[in-house]
Amino acid sequence: MVVKMGCRAGGMASWMVVRISAVSMLVYFFWLFLFFFFPHQHQEWGLYLRSTSMRISGGLALFGVVIHAWIGVWTVLTDYIHIKWLRTVLEMCVGALLVGCFIWGMILMGG
């Protein structure tokens, strides 16, 4: 049995990250859907979403959304935008937007 490094850099790494983040989002949103499906009071929602386990899983799911979106948008940009400086500018804009969303989401969940 040969155990090599966890994940090869490059294509396979991003391919696996996309799939793992997709599964993490699916599980999280399915769990949320199940919770919201049954009627709860606002106070119960608040308590539930402020629990440590939900904060951690919410943070992980949000990270999954951000990394998933980044790889997807990066792929589309490299496919369609072949002018290097324009692509770099767009990548920076998308990167800043996603990092901003992540920080904002973490602040909301932490509040």
Next chain:
Amino acid sequence: MEIVIQRFDPDVDTKPYLKSYEVDPEKFSGVMLLDALEHIKEQDPTLAFRRSCGGGVCGSDGMSINGRNGLACVTQLSALPNKVTLYPLPGMPVIRDLIVDLTRFYKQYESVKPWLVGAETVQDTERLQTKDERAKLDGLYECILCACCTTACPSFWWNPDDFAGPAALLWACRFIQDSRDVTQAERLQALEGLYALYRCRSIMNCTSVCPKSLNPAAAISEIRRDMVKTSFALDPAEDRSAVEHKGG
């Protein structure tokens, strides 16, 4: 029936144009689109297209038939509507009329080293395979390199120099799966980057248009699975050498 063909002669034309031909299938023998093209060529010898075997084996007469890549020699006229529009294979430089320059396609094919690399030890006997090992090559070795799949792939249109394309990857899979090949690790390593293999977005045009009903998309998934296996768990190449050792 009306057959509209994109015409372009770089010595005469500044840009491609469409030319329409009226064809009566009763006036020539044969029931395939290639027969109709031969009939048109008798009337208009300036029309250029590739052909060789005429039986879906050589893969020479790939073209876009009503927007879908296929071989003219295995496309029945009865299966086509009354108006047929023919373009050269998309995404490739046009040499003339329906003939495209496939240099890029063959370079990608060459990049996956489409030949068997056996163990260096000279054997007095054939390198035998079990029935199961041989069965793994079914659906892979039958590719005739007609380029219908690769030129139907948007990922190849966008990254023709970096993405190997479905045909080359089908061939890569054919040798990765071959139990007699000893370079599986190197073959997988060569495809590790961001583009050569992983630019496939599973659009599935390749599988949809393959005139031999092969499944390049499944072959690409197979390579990815092998790559994951060699990264995380059992190394299939090591398994293979163990089997060879046992057998030898």
